[in-house]
Amino acid sequence: MTAPVSPRPTRRRLGARLWAARMEYLFMLPGLILFGLLIGYPMVASDWFSLLDWSGFDAKSAFIGLGNYRELWNDPYFWGAFRRSFFFMLGTVPMQMGLSLVLAIVLNNRLMKWAAVFRTAIFLPVVAPVAVTGIVLTLMLSPFNGPVNGLLMSLGVIRAPLDFLGSPDLAMPTLIVVFVWKWIGTTMVYWLAALQTVPDELYEAARLEGVKGWQMTLFVILPIILPFAIVIALVSAISALNVFPLIQSMTGGGPFYATEVMEVYIFRNAFASTAGSLPRLGYASAAGVFFGLAIMVLTLLQIASVRWMRRSTRDV
Amino acid sequence: MQNGISRRGLLAGTAALGAWAVAGMRPAFADKATFAIPRDPIAPIPAGSSLRWVDSGDNKARFYKAFMPQYSDARGGAKIVYDGLPWDQIGTVVPLGIRNGTAQDVFSLPLSVSGAYAVANGWVQPYDDFMPDLAAWKAGFPAGAFLEGLNVFGGKTYGLPYNSGRMSSAYTLYSVPLMQEAGFDPAGKPLSWDDMRHAALKITQAGKGQRYGWIIGGSQVNRWGAVVRSLAQASGAAGGGSGPWADLDFRTGEYLFDSDAYVGAIDLLLAMKTDRSVFPGVMGMNAPQARAFIAQGAAGMILQGPWCVPQWQVQAPKFDFGSARTPAMNPAQGGATIVDAVASVNNTMWIWKGSKNQQLAADLFHYLGTVQGQTDWVNIVGPGDPPILPAAAKAAKISPRAQQVLELGETSVRVGPNPLVRNPALAGVTAVFKAPTPGFSATVQGLFSGQLGNVKQAMTELKSRMNAALDTALAEAAKKGSKVSRDDLIFANWDPSRDYVQADYNAL
Numbered sequence: 030m031t032a033p034v035s036p037r038p039t040r041r042r043l044g045a046r047l048w049a050a051r052m053e054y055l056f057m058l059p060g061l062i063l064f065g066l067l068i069g070y071p072m073v074a075s076d077w078f079s080l081l082d083w084s085g086f087d088a089k090s091a092f093i094g095l096g097n098y099r100e101l102w103n104d105p106y107f108w109g110a111f112r113r114s115f116f117f118m119l120g121t122v123p124m125q126m127g128l129s130l131v132l133a134i135v136l137n138n139r140l141m142k143w144a145a146v147f148r149t150a151i152f153l154p155v156v157a158p159v160a161v162t163g164i165v166l167t168l169m170l171s172p173f174n175g176p177v178n179g180l181l182m183s184l185g186v187i188r189a190p191l192d193f194l195g196s197p198d199l200a201m202p203t204l205i206v207v208f209v210w211k212w213i214g215t216t217m218v219y220w221l222a223a224l225q226t227v228p229d230e231l232y233e234a235a236r237l238e239g240v241k242g243w244q245m246t247l248f249v250i251l252p253i254i255l256p257f258a259i260v261i262a263l264v265s266a267i268s269a270l271n272v273f274p275l276i277q278s279m280t281g282g283g284p285f286y287a288t289e290v291m292e293v294y295i296f297r298n299a300f301a302s303t304a305g306s307l308p309r310l311g312y313a314s315a316a317g318v319f320f321g322l323a324i325m326v327l328t329l330l331q332i333a334s335v336r337w338m339r340r341s342t343r344d345v
Numbered sequence: 346m347q348n349g350i351s352r353r354g355l356l357a358g359t360a361a362l363g364a365w366a367v368a369g370m371r372p373a374f375a376d377k378a379t380f381a382i383p384r385d386p387i388a389p390i391p392a393g394s395s396l397r398w399v400d401s402g403d404n405k406a407r408f409y410k411a412f413m414p415q416y417s418d419a420r421g422g423a424k425i426v427y428d429g430l431p432w433d434q435i436g437t438v439v440p441l442g443i444r445n446g447t448a449q450d451v452f453s454l455p456l457s458v459s460g461a462y463a464v465a466n467g468w469v470q471p472y473d474d475f476m477p478d479l480a481a482w483k484a485g486f487p488a489g490a491f492l493e494g495l496n497v498f499g500g501k502t503y504g505l506p507y508n509s510g511r512m513s514s515a516y517t518l519y520s521v522p523l524m525q526e527a528g529f530d531p532a533g534k535p536l537s538w539d540d541m542r543h544a545a546l547k548i549t550q551a552g553k554g555q556r557y558g559w560i561i562g563g564s565q566v567n568r569w570g571a572v573v574r575s576l577a578q579a580s581g582a583a584g585g586g587s588g589p590w591a592d593l594d595f596r597t598g599e600y601l602f603d604s605d606a607y608v609g610a611i612d613l614l615l616a617m618k619t620d621r622s623v624f625p626g627v628m629g630m631n632a633p634q635a636r637a638f639i640a641q642g643a644a645g646m647i648l649q650g651p652w653c654v655p656q657w658q659v660q661a662p663k664f665d666f667g668s669a670r671t672p673a674m675n676p677a678q679g680g681a682t683i684v685d686a687v688a689s690v691n692n693t694m695w696i697w698k699g700s701k702n703q704q705l706a707a708d709l710f711h712y713l714g715t716v717q718g719q720t721d722w723v724n725i726v727g728p729g730d731p732p733i734l735p736a737a738a739k740a741a742k743i744s745p746r747a748q749q750v751l752e753l754g755e756t757s758v759r760v761g762p763n764p765l766v767r768n769p770a771l772a773g774v775t776a777v778f779k780a781p782t783p784g785f786s787a788t789v790q791g792l793f794s795g796q797l798g799n800v801k802q803a804m805t806e807l808k809s810r811m812n813a814a815l816d817t818a819l820a821e822a823a824k825k826g827s828k829v830s831r832d833d834l835i836f837a838n839w840d841p842s843r844d845y846v847q848a849d850y851n852a853l
Contacts, residue, residue: 084776086440086458087466106782167634172625173557173643195563195628197796281564284628285783285791300433306589306780307457308436 072321078314085299085310097315107316109286110294113201114320117290118269120205125265126258129213133220134246148221152214159211163278166207170194194280197287204288208275216265223257224250256338263331270324291320378411378725381717382419386708388477394705395424397449399438400694402429404652404729408722416709423705432456443468443697450700451709456691457588461765461772464498469695471501475707482714489687489846490733494766496693504695505710506688507719509731511754513682515575515648517541517669523548523556523645524667531646531669532749538576538613541646541672545622548645558622560644562632569793570786572648573610578683580674582606583841585683585761587690589778589815590834592785595762598835602785602808603801609674611792611800618793628794640664648672651750652729658744668750670757679842683761687844688733716740723751760844762836767850773827778818781810 047054079097083090101107132151136144154162170177172190181187193203227250235249273292276282282289282297289297299313398409406429413425428449430438436455442448454463463469473479479502483491486506491497496504517531524531527547529540536544545558562568574592578584584592584601594601601607617623624644627635636653638644640661647653648671657664673680696706712718719737722730728747731754732738738751764771783791788807791797815831822829838852839845 085437086455087468088444089466104782167629171629173638175626190625192626192628195626195794197794280629281566283564283566283790284794285787285796287794287796300436306778307776309779 075314075317075321078311079318081311081314083309083311084307086307090311093311097312098319100312101315101319106286106289107294110289110291111320111323113289114270114291117201117205117208117272118266120202121208121269122262122265124205125209125213125216125269126262128209129216130220132213132217133224134250136217137221137224148217151217154211155214157211159274160278162207162211163275167194167279170203195284197284200280200284200288204272204276204279207279208269208272211275212265212268215268216261219257219261219264220254223254223261226257227253256335259331259335259338263328263335266327266331267324291316295320378721380412380415380721382416382712384419386420386704387711388475388704388708390420390423390704390708394420394702395426396451396702396705396709397426397428398451398694398709399428399430399435399449400453400692401432401435404655404726405429405692408725411725412721416712420705420708443699446699448697448699450702451694451696451706453692454695457775459588459765459772459775460496460504460690460693460695461494461498461769462776463695464503465772467698469503470698470700470703471498471503472696472703472707472710473502475703476711482711485716486714486733487687487735489760489844492686492763492766492847494769495686495690495763496688498769504693505713506686506693507710507713507722507733508689508692509733509754510684510686510689510760511758512651512684512689512731513575513671513753513758514571514650515671515682516651516750516753516757517646517672518639518649518653519646519667519669520639520642520644521665521667523551523642526551527558527645531672532667535670535676536672537676538580538609538672538674542613542617542620542622545617545645546620549620549622556643556645557624558620558645559617560624560635560638560647561627562630562635563627563790563793564629565631566786566790568632568786569789570784573607573614573789574785575648575671575682576610576613576673577601577604577606579671579676579680579757580606580609581678581680581841583683583761583839585685585841586764587685588775589780589818590764592811593834595764595834595836595839596841598831600808600811602811603805606674608800608804611789611804614789614793615800628790639666650729651727651731651747651754654747654750655727655729658727658746666746668746668753670753681757681759681841683759683841685761685763687760689730692730728754759841760846761841762839762845762849764834767836767853768829768833770822770827770829771833773822773825774815774818774829777821777825779814781807781814783807785811 041049078085080092080094081090082093082096135141136148138144169175170193172178172192172195175190177193178187178190182190191199193199231249231253232245235245240249270290271292272290273296276288276290276293277296280288282293295313295316298309298316300308398413400409406427409427409429413427417423417425432455435453436457439448439452439455442452448468454460454468460469476482483502490506491502493500496502496506517536519531524544527544529536529544531540541559548556548558561572574584582601582604583594583596584604584607585595586593592601592607593599594604614623624635624638630638632649635644635647636649636656637660639647639653640657642664651668654666654668657666671682694710696703700706713722714734716734716736719732719734720740723732723737723741723743727743728751731751732741735755738748741748743751785807788797788803792800792803797803819829819831836845836849836853838849
């Protein structure tokens with residue numbers, strides 16, 4: 030007796046499957062083309078340029094293998110910029126996330142009057158052009174009759190005006206505060222979206238259990254929106270590492286490299302030729318590739334954290 | 346410094362900023378000028394010719410935006426497109442256009458790219474064949490305007506040197522009332538370094554926190570180098586050149602960074618900082634912002650170029666200002682600003698090798714190189730980009746202040762040796778030279794901000810870095826076939842008190 034043969038699942042050929050989903054692929058095509066042109070090609074080109082001794086000016090270039098990377102390794106100004114980029118990120122992300130979470134929780138309260146007005150006011154800096162913001166803030170922060178110094182002096186916080194952007198010690202902290210002020214609206218919107226996922230029933234149940242005030246936030250809301258924190262932190266961290274326009278318009282990386290982050294370093298080497306020297310597109314590309322890899326590692330770590338967090342909450 | 350926000354001050358400041366912005370949006374000079382464009386071209390222009398022209402804009406853009414439509418009409422409606430771009434964009438747009446075969450017909454070379462490099466790499470073409478009276482036309486230029494190795498290569502003329510290089514980017518520009526109140530008259534009696542320091546201090550003390558003696562656009566790193574270099578040269582430091590050989594004493598071939606003049610100039614700035622007579626927050630402002638504070642009466646003096654003059658005349662017509670030569674350690678020493686060519690190298694225009702509109706370009710070059718064209722030029726552009734023909738400067742209908750700053754170029758600037766004229770193969774060195782970090786300007790900025798310590802030590806280390814970078818570049822260029830050596834940078838017959846001319850090159 031032979032065992033009954035179960036029908037083998039029919040495995041459609043790749044071509045047939047592609048054809049069946051042709052409309053989906055068709056709709057993806059414009060995005061793929063743009064991705065290839067605007068992201069894929071520059072990434073591959075940068076990888077190649079990083080292996081060249083090339084000014085970017087003419088067709089002549091010399092393949093030098095990992096020579097640019099070796100030079101980077103021994104360049105204290107590269108490591109200085111690298112360190113400052115991550116210092117900037119560590120300075121901005123926790124402050125931005127913490128403050129925006131507080132704002133979101135406050136503004137999420139349905140009993141609060143004028144919540145929409147406050148939300149708009151907090152979001153307004155986000156839509157202002159970065160370069161314009163930078164220039165205006167340079168005037169606002171000026172130690173010569175700048176309104177910020179005037180206010181601090183009138184409140185008795187300081188006795189003499191502070192050179193916020195000209196002092197090597199103050200320039201970076203100032204930029205961190207400006208960045209947080211500029212982008213806190215975006216993070217607040219993310220948190221508000223996360224807060225929408227907390228079911229009303231949960232609030233009601235918690236209230237019935239006698240949970241009030243900060244306990245509600247700490248024991249009910251936060252555990253639910255915590256997985257969002259990883260994603261928001263990831264987005265905020267990447268945003269904090271892409272800070273070129275703000276720094277370029279406010280300090281240009283100065284004074285004496287005190288605020289030179291990686292993007293400014295790359296720009297300086299790639300385009301802003303120093304006196305007597307041609308730009309170094311190959312070298313700048315190597316710095317860009319190295320920095321890109323560092324961000325990728327950071328992203329992978331955060332993705333791993335998200336997965337770990339999801340597993341943890343599922344197990345609970 | 347005032348305590349707290351003054352509402353009146355805030356309102357006045359806002360109004361001033363608004364007025365400044367509005368003034369900045371309108372042309373500084375009348376754009377409805379008429380130009381004496383010759384009725385006939387220098388040679389028949391092929392039908393269908395057109396012209397795309399790109400330079401660094403600024404004052405030049407005012408001229409071309411007014412001139413090009415009229416020139417187009419005078420040449421049968423030839424399509425002419427003018428673009429004024431910032432230098433960093435010139436640095437990307439022009440090379441990219443050349444590589445892609447879409448470059449503008451006429452362009453400025455990116456900064457740090459020499460004519461020799463452009464010729465060697467096939468970027469540009471000569472215009473000898475398109476200008477029938479070339480020799481007579483060139484004879485109208487001052488001696489040294491056209492030089493083999495700068496804009497002439499293999500006997501062929503490539504560049505249009507139509508702006509004078511006799512210009513300092515660090516003249517003493519000052520508020521006359523504030524300087525008079527302090528008891529100084531820089532135009533009548535040039536300032537010594539001590540005078541500069543005392544004048545700054547007196548203005549600051551009299552200002553009681555609302556006025557300061559000296560200001561600089563310190564966020565523009567290059568300003569620090571320009572100011573120290575000019576102060577040192579005015580004090581007798583015979584450092585000339587540009588590019589890898591900037592600040593090199595051509596008599597010895599050694600960098601001057603650790604010389605008494607350079608170190609002393611930095612000490613002067615630090616002394617003014619100690620006196621608290623430097624405007625607060627200079628590290629966070631660029632040169633145009635610093636210039637604006639002078640016109641507002643908040644600062645007494647700035648070391649800047651003649652381009653400030655037309656800006657102030659238009660944007661602050663009631664501002665009473667003066668111009669004088671750069672302060673010197675001892676004005677009696679007779680030091681001078683040293684430039685590397687009679688003509689402005691940055692403003693020299695070139696015809697793209699792939700252009701088919703050479704005849705139209707040459708016709709326009711010809712007009713710009715005549716007294717009439719140069720006079721039209723200076724009448725609109727002013728002293729910021731001075732004409733190369735002295736006759737045009739004299740014939741120009743410009744203000745006495747503008748005329749005065751033009752004359753400063755003639756009296757306080759000398760032309761030094763140019764290594765590229767002696768040996769065009771040195772272009773191979775400029776192509777491979779990698780400036781060290783920090784360079785000269787950044788080092789001065791670091792010393793002023795206090796991030797670097799001992800001046801003499803920092804400048805000695807800078808000299809060492811520059812020597813190493815130059816020697817490496819010379820070796821690399823030689824390895825690639827350029828016949829170059831450090832001896833090419835020694836001009837033993839240079840007398841910095843007078844111009845270095847063709848006869849001096851011949852005598853080497």
